[in-house]
Amino acid sequence: MIELRTLRKTFGQFTAVDDISLSIPSGEFFGFLGPNGAGKTTTIKMMTGLFTPTSGQILINGFDVVKQPQQAKATFGYIPDHPYLYDKLTGREFIYYMGGLYGMEKNDLRENVERVIDLLELAGWVDKKTEDYSQGMRQRVTFAAAFVHKPRTIIIDEPMVGLDPRSARIVKDSLVQQAKQGSSIFMSTHILEMAEELCDRIGIIHRSKIIFLDTKENLHLHTSKYDGNLESVFLELTKEQSE
Amino acid sequence: MSTFLHILWYKNLMFWKVPSQRDTGTLIRNLGSFVVFGSFAVGAYYFSHFLTGYLLEQVKIGQFLLHRFIGMLLFVFFVTINLGNMVVSFSTLYRTPEVQFLLTTPVSYLNIFVIKFLDNFFYSSGTLFMVGFSVLLGYGVYFDLPWHFYPVVMFGVLVPFMFLAACIAVTVLLLVMKLAAKINFRLLIAAVVLAYIGQVYLYFTVTSPVHLVREVMKYYPNVDLYFGALDPAGVRYLPNFWISEILYFYVNGNSAAVIGYTVLLIASTAGMFLITLAIAAGSYYDTWITSLSIKSLTMKALTLKDRFFSFGRASRLSPPVEVLLKKELWQFVREPMQWIHFVVMMGLLLIFLSSVSTLNIRLESAYLRAVVYLVIFIFNIFLINSLALRFAFPMVSLEGNAYWSLRSSPVPAETAYRIKFLLVMTILGVLSMVIALLSNVPYLFIHHVTGEKPWQVIRVVPSFQVRVLAYCSIIITPIITMTLVSLNFAFGAVYANYNERNPIRVASSQGATMTFLLSVVYLVYLLAVYYFAATMLFTAEVRKLPVDWTMLQIVMGAVIVPSVIITGVVHSLGLRSLRRDLS
Numbered sequence: 001m002i003e004l005r006t007l008r009k010t011f012g013q014f015t016a017v018d019d020i021s022l023s024i025p026s027g028e029f030f031g032f033l034g035p036n037g038a039g040k041t042t043t044i045k046m047m048t049g050l051f052t053p054t055s056g057q058i059l060i061n062g063f064d065v066v067k068q069p070q071q072a073k074a075t076f077g078y079i080p081d082h083p084y085l086y087d088k089l090t091g092r093e094f095i096y097y098m099g100g101l102y103g104m105e106k107n108d109l110r111e112n113v114e115r116v117i118d119l120l121e122l123a124g125w126v127d128k129k130t131e132d133y134s135q136g137m138r139q140r141v142t143f144a145a146a147f148v149h150k151p152r153t154i155i156i157d158e159p160m161v162g163l164d165p166r167s168a169r170i171v172k173d174s175l176v177q178q179a180k181q182g183s184s185i186f187m188s189t190h191i192l193e194m195a196e197e198l199c200d201r202i203g204i205i206h207r208s209k210i211i212f213l214d215t216k217e218n219l220h221l222h223t224s225k226y227d228g229n230l231e232s233v234f235l236e237l238t239k240e241q242s243e
Numbered sequence: 244m245s246t247f248l249h250i251l252w253y254k255n256l257m258f259w260k261v262p263s264q265r266d267t268g269t270l271i272r273n274l275g276s277f278v279v280f281g282s283f284a285v286g287a288y289y290f291s292h293f294l295t296g297y298l299l300e301q302v303k304i305g306q307f308l309l310h311r312f313i314g315m316l317l318f319v320f321f322v323t324i325n326l327g328n329m330v331v332s333f334s335t336l337y338r339t340p341e342v343q344f345l346l347t348t349p350v351s352y353l354n355i356f357v358i359k360f361l362d363n364f365f366y367s368s369g370t371l372f373m374v375g376f377s378v379l380l381g382y383g384v385y386f387d388l389p390w391h392f393y394p395v396v397m398f399g400v401l402v403p404f405m406f407l408a409a410c411i412a413v414t415v416l417l418l419v420m421k422l423a424a425k426i427n428f429r430l431l432i433a434a435v436v437l438a439y440i441g442q443v444y445l446y447f448t449v450t451s452p453v454h455l456v457r458e459v460m461k462y463y464p465n466v467d468l469y470f471g472a473l474d475p476a477g478v479r480y481l482p483n484f485w486i487s488e489i490l491y492f493y494v495n496g497n498s499a500a501v502i503g504y505t506v507l508l509i510a511s512t513a514g515m516f517l518i519t520l521a522i523a524a525g526s527y528y529d530t531w532i533t534s535l536s537i538k539s540l541t542m543k544a545l546t547l548k549d550r551f552f553s554f555g556r557a558s559r560l561s562p563p564v565e566v567l568l569k570k571e572l573w574q575f576v577r578e579p580m581q582w583i584h585f586v587v588m589m590g591l592l593l594i595f596l597s598s599v600s601t602l603n604i605r606l607e608s609a610y611l612r613a614v615v616y617l618v619i620f621i622f623n624i625f626l627i628n629s630l631a632l633r634f635a636f637p638m639v640s641l642e643g644n645a646y647w648s649l650r651s652s653p654v655p656a657e658t659a660y661r662i663k664f665l666l667v668m669t670i671l672g673v674l675s676m677v678i679a680l681l682s683n684v685p686y687l688f689i690h691h692v693t694g695e696k697p698w699q700v701i702r703v704v705p706s707f708q709v710r711v712l713a714y715c716s717i718i719i720t721p722i723i724t725m726t727l728v729s730l731n732f733a734f735g736a737v738y739a740n741y742n743e744r745n746p747i748r749v750a751s752s753q754g755a756t757m758t759f760l761l762s763v764v765y766l767v768y769l770l771a772v773y774y775f776a777a778t779m780l781f782t783a784e785v786r787k788l789p790v791d792w793t794m795l796q797i798v799m800g801a802v803i804v805p806s807v808i809i810t811g812v813v814h815s816l817g818l819r820s821l822r823r824d825l826s
Contacts, residue, residue: 011536048347052532069528074349084344088257100249101348129260 001026001184002047002153007056009042016042018208019056024186024201026152029179031199032188035238039208040188044157047186048078061152074102077146081158083138087131091122091141094130095148102149109148116144119174135162143171147178154178156187160194172198196230206238247354254362276757280370283760284377290767291381302610305466306494308459311452311474314487318446321408321483326439326591327367328412330584334747335363336416336527337534338580352528353520360519364409370756375401386494399505400489403512404482410515417522420530428537432583436590443594449475456611469495482508537579563654567662574641580747581634588630592674595626596681609781616686616777620716621770623682624723627675628762631728635667636735636758637749639821643741646824656821660736664814668728672721679720686713708784712777715795719802723769726806727762733817734758739824765809772801 002024009017017039024030034040045051047058049069058065063072085094095116099109117126120140130138139162146154154175160168176198179185189195195202196216204212212233298304304312336342336359345355376397383392419431458473459466469491478484485504492500558565575581639660642649649659689704705713738754749755776798779791 050343050346051535070349070351073347078347080344080347084340086253086257088260089253093253093256097249097253098348100253101246101345101350103246103349 001059001061002030002186003057003059004043004047005057005059007043007046007058008054009039009046009051010054015208017046017053017205020205020210022203022210022213024184026184027179027182029175029185029198029200030187031195031202032186032205033190033192033195033202033234034188034205038205040205041157043205044155044186044188047155048076049073074149075151076153076155077149077151079139079142079146079154079156079159081161083142085130085133085138085141088129090129091126091133091137091144092117094141095126095145098145099148104149112148112150116147119147119177120144121170136164136167139163140167140171143174147174152183154183154185154187156185156189158189159187160189160191192230192234202230204234204237212237246350247357250350250354250358254358276753279757279760280373283763284373286764286767287374287377288381288384291378292385293381295382295385298614302608302614303464303466304456304611305459305463305468306491307466307468307470308456310487310491310494311450311455313490314483315447315450315452317404317483317486318481321404322439322443322591324368324371324405324408325412326587328363328409329416330580330587331367331747331751332360332363332409332413332416333583334580334745335359335366336413337420337531338745342531346528346531353524356523356527357520360409360413360523364406367751368405368409370759371405372402375405382490388493392493395501395505396489396493400486400508403509404486407482407508407512407515410512410519414515414519414522417519417526417530420533421526423537424529424533428579432586436587439587440590440594443591444597446478446481449477482511563652563658564662567654567659568666571638571663571666578746580745584633584747588633592626592678595622596678609785610778613774613777613781616712616781617770617774619682620773620777621766623675623678623720624727624766624769626678627671627720627724628727628731628759628766630671630674631667631724631731632755632759632762633746633750635664635671635728635732636755637746638663638667638732639736639739639817640741640743640749641746643744646741657818660818660821664729664732667732668725671728672724675720675724676717679717683713683716686710706784708780708790711790711795712780715776715799719799722803722806726765726810729810729817730762730765730813731758733813734761736817736824737820739820741824768805769802772798 002022004020004022007017007020008015020039020043022030032040032043042051046053047060047065049065049072052066058072060072061075063075065072086097089097092113095113096109099112104112117123120143122140122144125133125137126141130141133141139159143159156175159171159175163171172194175185175187179200187195187199199216201215202212203210295309298309298312299306336356339359342355342359345358346352376393379393379396379401383396415435419435422431455473459470462468462470474484485508489501489504489508492498492504554566554569560568642659649656685703686705686709689702734754735749735758738752738758740749740752740754743749743752776795779794782788783790
């Protein structure tokens with residue numbers, strides 16, 4: 001469960017995120033869309049502790065990210081757009097390493113490492129050093145490492161960077177499975193088709209403010225008003241705001 | 244604690260992994276590194292053994308002065324490690340992607356701090372440990388010290404000493420970053436640089452090496468005795484003084500004093516480490532957040548002043564040369580790690596030049612005068628080499644992932660290589676000339692110095708022989724600078740790491756360390772060759788003999804010819820490597 005309460009972030013005179021309030025319950029797949037520079041990454045960085053909010057509050061699974069950072073972080077898994085991996089570790093070692101950081105017991109960890117390797121279909125190359133991986137392989141290992149401690153919340157920034165169609169399918173399936181198992185998923189993406197396909201609810205941020213927030217079920221109300229798909233809604237809304 | 248050990252275990256695992264690339268070139272490069280490191284360790288041993296013997300048997304300075312000189316060297320060493328750690332820590336604690344990654348995990352801020360602090364300490368001190376042990380071995384073998392001297396001094400003295408310097412550095416950095424939330428960051432950096440300049444100036448004013456030599460030499464030949472009464476009171480609280488005492492008393496068999504000073508050093512280090520941890524526990528994360536705003540402020544401030552070198556401004560240079568030059572300039576001034584380090588190094592340079600250009604060098608012995616001159620000469624060169632390593636070595640690597648723009652453009656690799664080299668060579672060439680001129684001021688011009696009594700003023704007229712030596716030094720300095728800049732720049736291309744965006748980490752990588760060791764070999768060669776010129780000319784001055792021009796020509800030839808050859812060879816290696824990378 002994620003709760004953003006009147007969240008605001010300023011850099012000097014510039015307001016990057018302006019009074020955002022959101023609530024994402026367990027099991028919901030939330031898509032966070034917006035043009036470049038709208039405030040998506042700033043929001044995610046505040047949620048993961050890489051920025052402190054200027055005002056407002058972020059609760060992840062009941063823990064305040066600013067006041068109880070360790071407890072909050074223990075409950076979520078984060079997948080950045082350009083993941084950091086240790087070059088000299090193999091993919092398997094990196095997943096074990098991440099499990100250790102989240103305090104997992106060895107037996108439980110071993111079982112879960114095998115689970116995520118199967119889930120993300122890494123078996124063919126997971127024992128090679130990550131310095132030899134392509135961008136897509138790095139991304140899939142990062143997903144596996146984020147899933148290994150069975151997080152109650154998953155935060156993803158641009159999940160499809162560098163993924164081939166097969167890898168993209170594997171990642172999408174794995175995310176749907178996590179949501180079905182009760183994890184709340186907060187995903188920032190530029191790929192509108194993907195948001196349309198996977199997300200239960202969609203939010204659009206533009207010029208630091210949320211300008212659209214609704215469920216997939218209600219999307220047809222908006223799409224019929226425009227041109228029949230999410231891309232039209234997105235383009236129209238961000239255009240209206242720009243004007 | 245378990246998370247901390249967990250991370251340490253994986254760090255250890257990564258350290259022992261063999262690189263995936265196993266081609267012949269990599270194998271030869273690794274073998275070359277091994278040979279250079281090994282040779283350097285052996286060389287450091289012989290150099291330390293020879294120098295100790297030379298100072299005691301030839302120059303006859305006595306054990307007390309020898310250990311006080313060691314103490315002074317250790318002070319410089321301490322300040323160097325301290326500043327080095329401060330600059331490297333800024334990048335390790337605040338700029339590495341690993342910290343960003345760990346901050347998104349449930350690892351405590353203090354654990355992240357300790358991991359990165361230790362990482363930084365061992366990463367930047369590995370070579371120093373090796374060199375330190377070799378020097379210790381040379382010293383210990385000369386005095387025929389018992390076996391326990393080596394582990395005790397290495398782990399009980401040298402390592403705590405270096406760790407203390409690192410703790411102080413990181414504590415100062417944390418405080419600066421804490422204050423940076425309220426005070427202008429550039430103002431703070433200026434204050435820190437001034438504080439360090441003041442501290443070094445104060446130390447050498449208080450210790451006054453020349454005064455100490457004169458006072459001790461009054462008791463010649465009993466110069467092995469302990470002249471502790473001559474030590475200024477303030478100096479006794481400094482860790483470099485404690486080491487000087489430990490070594491003196493080890494050689495003279497005073498175990499109680501050795502134990503006392505060793506315990507004092509270890510206790511001070513442990514105390515300082517606890518203080519560092521306490522400050523980090525309360526402020527590391529806040530300062531990390533502050534570091535993000537520092538980056539944006541620096542960039543914003545510098546964008547406003549880019550009129551003269553702006554890309555839109557017309558230039559008489561050809562378009563590729565113009566844009567390459569401007570790109571290099573902006574990459575430099577907009578990166579805090581670059582200009583902060585440059586300012587710090589310029590500050591140190593200023594202290595050195597201000598003390599050397601007003602040096603009171605009225606010593607009787609020709610040998611001692613030659614030693615003082617050679618120390619200044621080699622320190623000049625060492626300074627230039629440090630600048631070259633820090634700023635010339637990373638230049639090719641810093642092209643980074645943007646290399647595609649060069650690779651896909653019609654600009655040949657040679658052009659980019661030459662422009663980068665000429666830029667760094669011009670800046671360091673001018674600096675080296677300033678260093679050479681100012682450090683030779685006391686050897687070139689008539690000047691006045693204070694005598695034995697503070698009110699006595701003595702007029703010093705440099706002799707013809709000494710002026711010849713000063714002119715020779717000024718002539719060869721640009722040639723040596725060219726060699727050192729070429730060596731560092733070209734090896735930076737040979738060991739290019741396009742994935743590393745942090746210039747400090749590039750300048751302290753394995754390739755950089757190997758380049759540094761190679762340049763030290765070159766410096767030792769220069770010292771050995773120039774020793775003949777310096778002793779010949781100072782002896783000629785004392786004994787009123789004419790200058791031996793033939794010997795001087797041989798010495799100059801022995802410096803210039805190999806320097807030119809090295810320059811040519813390293814550039815061909817560097818260019819070959821760049822062409823390979825761009826193909």
